[in-house]
Amino acid sequence: MIILKDYLIRGIDKLGSLRIFVATTTNLVEEARLMHDSSPTATAALGRTLTAAAIMGVMMKNDEDTLTLKINGGGPIGNILVVAKNGGRVKGYVDFPLADVEPKSKGKLDVGALVGNNGTLTTILDLGLKEPYIGQSNLVSGEIAEDLASYYLLSEQQPSAVSLGVLVDRDRSVKAAGGYIIQLLPDIADEDITKIEEALAKVEPVSTLIAKGLSPEEIMNKILFEFDMQVLDKIDLQFKCDCSRDKIEGVIVSLGRKEIEDIIEEDGEAEVVCQYCNKKYGFDKVELSKILIDL
Ligand code: ZN
Numbered sequence: 555m556i557i558l559k560d561y562l563i564r565g566i567d568k569l570g571s572l573r574i575f576v577a578t579t580t581n582l583v584e585e586a587r588l589m590h591d592s593s594p595t596a597t598a599a600l601g602r603t604l605t606a607a608a609i610m611g612v613m614m615k616n617d618e619d620t621l622t623l624k625i626n627g628g629g630p631i632g633n634i635l636v637v638a639k640n641g642g643r644v645k646g647y648v649d650f651p652l653a654d655v656e657p658k659s660k661g662k663l664d665v666g667a668l669v670g671n672n673g674t675l676t677t678i679l680d681l682g683l684k685e686p687y688i689g690q691s692n693l694v695s696g697e698i699a700e701d702l703a704s705y706y707l708l709s710e711q712q713p714s715a716v717s718l719g720v721l722v723d724r725d726r727s728v729k730a731a732g733g734y735i736i737q738l739l740p741d742i743a744d745e746d747i748t749k750i751e752e753a754l755a756k757v758e759p760v761s762t763l764i765a766k767g768l769s770p771e772e773i774m775n776k777i778l779f780e781f782d783m784q785v786l787d788k789i790d791l792q793f794k795c796d797c798s799r800d801k802i803e804g805v806i807v808s809l810g811r812k813e814i815e816d817i818i819e820e821d822g823e824a825e826v827v828c829q830y831c832n833k834k835y836g837f838d839k840v841e842l843s844k845i846l847i848d849l
Pocket of ligand 1: 795796797828829830831832833
């Protein structure tokens, strides 16, 4: 099987009545699964959120802009936290990657039950200004796509159709992942909204389309065949953690003198694990003592 690169397209119809973002994320979701050793349902929950954040991330303008998407539904998975940077880079984790629930009928993964729907979806948009922009809405189902559509409508007054999907294979690997967001622009005609609704009611789940080998362009044209669409951008997507020894050292520094002295005394060394990628950073007695001297 040929593994196609993950990428995203941004398209607009020639009349300017709608925008669409379509992403394939099979490889980056599989990478996340391997890093976190997640259960099938947790893989689906994290994968849907990574896909959503990847799409939302490309809506930002500047290189250092950061989007954080946090979902806290009170379910067994705990929090889902995903960070997207411009240029198609995402990273993320869930509190309890091994947590799982019984599938629904026909073996469909019950993401809503694992995530829970008693909580909020929060976005934090850091554009390098004094204060980040924070938006929040209550979860609808914990299935994530529905929750994001509700967020866009209530928090940003942006009517949107959101579809996110992850197909997990029998060996727990990711067979297909991706999604799309369609945004209706203010000038859209009522009959065009009806056309979109009818197309969405008929189209197969996005993960099925990706498993069949459809590209983002083909998915866009399949759903919006009645519109004259053009692709504005094509952006490669990847799971990329920006942790480093320097940043992790900063975490140790932030513990303060007393705590670091205690670690040296009691354990003689420290191991810090990056939550996003599970990379381990070890600091021995000499290195810890050096951090103390520099404090
Ligand atoms: Zn990392």
